[in-house]
Amino acid sequence: MAEAEPTGPVIGPGERLAMNRMGSFDWDLDRATFDLDDAGLAVFDMERSEYDLKPQTLSARVSIEEGARLDAAVQHALHTGEEQYGAYFKMTRRDGTEQWSHSQGRILRDGQGRARRIIGIVRDATAELAHSTLVRSLEAQRQKQTTIVQRTTEALSRAVTVDDVTAVLTGAGGLERLGAQGLALGLVEGDAFKVIALSGESLEILDDLRFNKLDKSLPLGEAVLTQQPRFVSSLSDLADKFPLLAPYLPRLRYNAAVYLPLVAQARSVGGLALFYRRRTDFSPEERNLLLGLAGIVAQSLQRAILFDQEREYATGLQAAMLPRRIPEIMGGEIAVRYHSAWGGREVGGDWYDVILLPRGRVGIVVGDVQGHDTHAAAIMGQLRIALRAYAGEGHPPSTVLARASRFLAELDTQRFATCTYAQVDLETGGVRAVRAGHLGPLIRHNDGRTGWPNLRGGLPLGLATVFEQEEYPETRLDLVPGETLVLCTDGLVEEPGLAITDGMDALAHEVRTGPQGAGELADHLSDRLWQRWGSGDDVALLVLRREPDPGTHRAPRIHQYVHQADPEGLSEARYALRQALRDWGMAALADDVELAAGELLVNALLHTDGGAVLTLEVLPEPVRRIRLWVKDRSSVWPRRRTPGEAATTGRGLLLVDAVASHWGVEPRGDGKAVWCEFTAPAAAGH
Structure with a gap:
């Protein structure tokens, strides 16, 4: 009898799978493609x-935590040489409902045992697992694993450097996140293995094993070499193989x-390496979880190692562009500091320089090339060398910046730069300063006051040439013995969300209250301000202090600078004079000296363009007496006049002549000094 023909449509293998809510996949590991049927x-x-x-x-349907669990199962099978794997996972459908699914794959390897493809099935397992004990067990395990993976992933996502990764794993809550009681973390460095972190009770005894050749003499080294994990239920079992x-195992708790x-x-x-006190075995799910955690840590660590390497290269490049050493100077001290930004891999164009000039002068500069990349650092290096060359040729500051602007424009880099440059004569205290779109200097006076001199400026270097405005007017300043001049880039005074004036006020406060020495003050400013602002920008800092001049025990001396626009300067000067005379045992002269100083200072401030430098000193020979100097930058000598009865001015020198025993005028280079002397009362009786 003939066999009956089947009736109805023919159902193929693919349709049979689909009717059971099951599909197939072909995962090509070499091409990294994952082909799914309908x-x-x-x-x-x-x-x-x-x-x-x-x-x-597929991550649109599977969460990071579930994906990590599934990936851990696959990786375990790949690394252990198994032929197949299977794992349950939860996914979210388009309408937001959750679905239990199951993936099962067979690993196809080549003749050398290398995995090339995975052929498998994926199916909807919701009905299979609904309301079963397995679901509850899987759910509890999944929740625990999800929490561990989620917390570890979240913590490591903020780690940038290797130190950051180490801090996440060993810091507060690190071991708790990993579900362990002890931890050891090591890095491969060439043919060596270096343990960089030990955390947990009694693990400090392994300090002797921190540095070793990368071999199989220790279990962690073996795992690294073979790329195979080792699960140990009893540490004592390791004694024979390692x-x-x-010798250390009995002391490990x-x-x-x-x-x-x-x-x-x-x-x-x-x-x-993770250590446990009360664990006796590792379930398959726990092993998969630990493999997944290892993958997360490995990715974070690789990213951090790359960041540190790039950061080291960038900071090395930046350091190579800056002066290798700062020359020693006569008559003062200089300190420089450079800090690169904490955030990001890039370097910046901030720089400083100290240039020895003819006739005992010194040039100081702080500047910033636009941009934060290696191109900015390279331009900075070229510009620094060019500016140094122009300054070394003996040109005035205005010419130095004009030529530097043309040099930068001719590089055709589409970048500009800002800077402040000053030539300082530490013997006289004269300062000739210019600035190109940059923050001016801050000066700390001997009485503790700070001030930002009104430094006229020009356009940034490069832009000045493009717009044909290469004028950089000079400003003359006086730095009296003991005073400090501070130059910096804007990274030290700028904070996101605040006006730059707030940062300038903060800098002035720290300079005012900071230590006296240049090096100590530079460290103080770096610690207080660079860390305060969050170091989102590079910082170049230069501190120059003129050597104090207290005179000698028998012939003491004080210096005071009075700025033309400082209303408190006169009163501060009078106070300083009276205090000095009291300290020197000559308080009886205070009224006369203060009167003469006031007249000479007012005359200098009203009739000259700039401030005045006041010096008070004791002249012990041949008769102990006081000499008062007031120096200004005007070459016009004062004249003693006879004012009319109704005149309100013109009596200053008459008063000086009346209270002083002698007075006179001396030329001082680009200005003059008016002096007067007062005989001490004790000496007057002889």
């Missing part, structure tokens, strides 16, 4: 037009451990 796409609730054969696209570790290779892009970057 039934498989239906399991993931995804249309064919939405899918591009990339496994990452005799180097045997742990029962179990896992030694995990940290593998990124098929290369071992380090190893992670």
Whole structure:
């Protein structure tokens, strides 16, 4: 009898799978493609037009934590040489409902044992697991694993450097996040293995094993070399295989451990050992979780190592562009500091320089090239050398900046630069300063006051040439003995969300209250301000202090600068004079000296363009007496006049002549000094 023909449509293998809510996939490991049939796409609730054969696209349905669990199961099978794997995972469908799914794959390897493809199925397992004990067990385990993975991933996402990764793993809550009681973390450095962190009770005894050749003499080294994890239920079992570790095992207060290779892009970057006190075994799910955690740590560590390497290269490049040493100067002290920004890998164009000039002068400069990249650093190096060359030729500051602007414009870099440059004569205290779109200097006076001199400026270097405005007017300043001049880039005074004047006020306060020495003050400003602002920008800082001149015990001396626009300067000067005379035992002269000083200072401030330098000193020979100097930058000598009865001015020198025993005028280079002397009362009686 003939066999009956089947009736109805023919149902193929693919349709049978689809009817059971099951699909198939073909994962090409070499090409990193993950081909799903239509039934498989239906399991993931995804249309064919939405899918591009990339496994990452499926993350739209699978959370990071679930993806990590599934990836850990696959990686475990790949590394242990198993032929297949299977894992349950939870996904979210298009309408927001959660679905339990199951993936099972068979690993196809070549003749050398290398995995090339994975062929498998994926299915909707919701009905299978609904309301079952397995669901509750899986859910509890999944929740625990999800919490560990989520917290570790979140913490490591903020880690930028290797130190950051170490701090996450060993800092507050680190061991708790990993579910362990002890931890050891090591890095591969060439053919050596370096343990960079030990955290947990009694693990300090392993300090002797921090540096070793990368071999199989220790379990963590073996895991790194073989890229295979080692799960140990009893630490004492390690004694026979690892005799180097045997003497330490009795003192370790742990029962179990896992030694995990940290593998990124098929290369071992380090190893992670976790220690447990009360654990006796590791379930398959726990092993998969630990492998997943190792993958997360490995990726973070590789990213951090790369960041540190790039950062080291960048800071090395920046350091190479800056002066290797600062020359010693006569008559003062100089300190420089440079801080690169904490955030990002890039370098900046901030720089400083100290240039020895003819006739005992010194040039100081602080500047900033636009941009934060290696191009900015390279331009900075060229500009610094050019500016140094122009200054060394003996040109005045205005010419130095004009030529530097033309040099930068001719580089055709589309970059500009700002800077402040000053030539300082430490013997006389004269300062000739110019600035190009940059922050001016801050001066701390001997009485503790600080001030920002009104430094006229020009356009930034490069832009000045483009707009044909290469004028950089000079400002003459006086730096009296003991006073300090501070130059910096804007990174020291700028804070996001605040006006730059707030940062300038903060800098002035720290300079005012900081230590006297140039080096100590530079450290003080770096610690207080650079860290305060969050160091989002590079900072170049230069501090110059003129050597104090207190005279001698028998012939003491004080100096005071009175700024033309400082209303408190006169009163501060009078107070300083009276205090000095009291200290020197000549308080009886205070009224006369203060009167003469007031007249000479007012005359200088009213009739000259700039401030005045006041000096008070004791002349012990041949008769002990007081000499008062008032120096200004005007070459016009004062004249003693006879004012009319109704005149309100013109009596200053008459008063000086009346209270002083002698007075006179002396030329002083680019200005003059008016002096007067007062005989001490004790000496007048002889």
